[in-house]
Amino acid sequence: MGNRTYDVAVIGGGIAGYTAALTLKNFGKDFLWVGAKPFGDKLLKAEHVRNFPSFSGNGVELAALLERQMIVEEIPFTKARIDGVYAADRGFDLMSGREVLHARSVILATGVETKVAKGAAEYLGRGVSYCAVCDGALYKNKRIACEISSKEYEDEVEYLAGIAEKVFVFCRYEGAHFHAANIELRQGKIGGIGGDVRVTEVLTESGEHLAVSGVFFLKDSAPPSVLVGGLQTEGGHVKVARDMSTHLSGLFAAGDVTGRPYQYIKAAGEGLVAAFSACDYLARSQNAPRS
Numbered sequence: 001m002g003n004r005t006y007d008v009a010v011i012g013g014g015i016a017g018y019t020a021a022l023t024l025k026n027f028g029k030d031f032l033w034v035g036a037k038p039f040g041d042k043l044l045k046a047e048h049v050r051n052f053p054s055f056s057g058n059g060v061e062l063a064a065l066l067e068r069q070m071i072v073e074e075i076p077f078t079k080a081r082i083d084g085v086y087a088a089d090r091g092f093d094l095m096s097g098r099e100v101l102h103a104r105s106v107i108l109a110t111g112v113e114t115k116v117a118k119g120a121a122e123y124l125g126r127g128v129s130y131c132a133v134c135d136g137a138l139y140k141n142k143r144i145a146c147e148i149s150s151k152e153y154e155d156e157v158e159y160l161a162g163i164a165e166k167v168f169v170f171c172r173y174e175g176a177h178f179h180a181a182n183i184e185l186r187q188g189k190i191g192g193i194g195g196d197v198r199v200t201e202v203l204t205e206s207g208e209h210l211a212v213s214g215v216f217f218l219k220d221s222a223p224p225s226v227l228v229g230g231l232q233t234e235g236g237h238v239k240v241a242r243d244m245s246t247h248l249s250g251l252f253a254a255g256d257v258t259g260r261p262y263q264y265i266k267a268a269g270e271g272l273v274a275a276f277s278a279c280d281y282l283a284r285s286q287n288a289p290r291s
């Protein structure tokens with residue numbers, strides 16, 4: 001991904017992000033399209049897509065068509081997770097693990113989050129975190145819990161185990177394997193989070209109480225207000241104007257992340273509008289006098 005500054009960073013590998021990337025390619029912009037995987041799991045899961053113009057079939061077939069187009073149109077995709085987006089001098093800094101990327105403009109196309117335990121929103125920033133590298137150091141010699149959705153996050157759990165006294169890891173898949181002796185594996189999800197001012201415990205799905213100081217949800221997506229501090233949201237969705245702009249200058253959003261209906265065609269349409277708006281923004285800011 002390097003140390004250059006992209007015109008636009010598109011975050012999210014779903015159909016909103018893809019359509020934004022396709023549009024930016026057509027406009028000849030220098031963009032970064034980054035996500036967990038092209039088109040995402042939600043597309044692959046659709047049994048029968050009946051509402052996408054000129055297409056009838058299942059999600060796997062639709063993904064195959066999109067992939068063919070992606071190859072023909074030479075749309076580059078970068079597999080990575082973005083942990084945080086921060087306003088910076090004339091643009092944005094994007095954290096991805098220990099790497100920092102730069103873009104003059106950003107399109108958030110991160111979809112909607114799969115449900116996490118009750119209490120996660122309430123204790124966000126008070127013991128609940130979505131980023132091991134960002135917040136791990138806060139839990140030196142403390143007991144923590146992690147919930148992970150796939151094997152890809154096992155390394156991050158090991159990283160946290162190197163800091164914390166003990167890590168209870170809740171795995172939402174079979175066959176997890178860890179090396180550190182202070183990791184205790186639990187199958188399934190975290191059932192709930194409890195505490196006072198800060199997190200003091202997690203509940204297992206069977207109702208067992210485990211005393212912890214912090215809880216990490218390590219997954220492909222985080223709520224938009226966690227990803228971009230201070231971003232205006234409404235009912236968990238990013239608040240956007242008709243041109244897909246957010247209240248942060250140069251930051252746009254598209255797809256499920258902006259609200260219902262959760263549909264491919266709406267996500268694709270918004271991805272296109274967001275890309276147009278990002279290009280307008282770049283043109284305007286290029287012509288603006290330097291302060």
Ligand SMILES: Cc1cc2nc3c(=O)[nH]c(=O)nc-3n(C[C@H](O)[C@H](O)[C@H](O)COP(=O)(O)OP(=O)(O)OC[C@H]3O[C@@H](n4cnc5c(N)ncnc54)[C@H](O)[C@@H]3O)c2cc1C
Nearest residue numbers: 012013014015016035040082111220221255256262263264
């Ligand atoms: C089972 C099922 C069937 C469906 N059937 C239909 C249907 O028939 N017709 C229809 O119109 N809609 C259908 N939908 C809805 C449709 O899937 C969504 O509306 C659509 O996928 C939204 O696209 P999106 O790009 O906004 O988000 P998503 O498809 O959710 O993509 C967002 C992507 O961004 C990634 N991401 C999130 N955060 C980050 C980050 N910080 N860094 C990097 N990547 C990140 C996520 O991992 C994800 O891959 C269905 C949904 C499901 C679950």
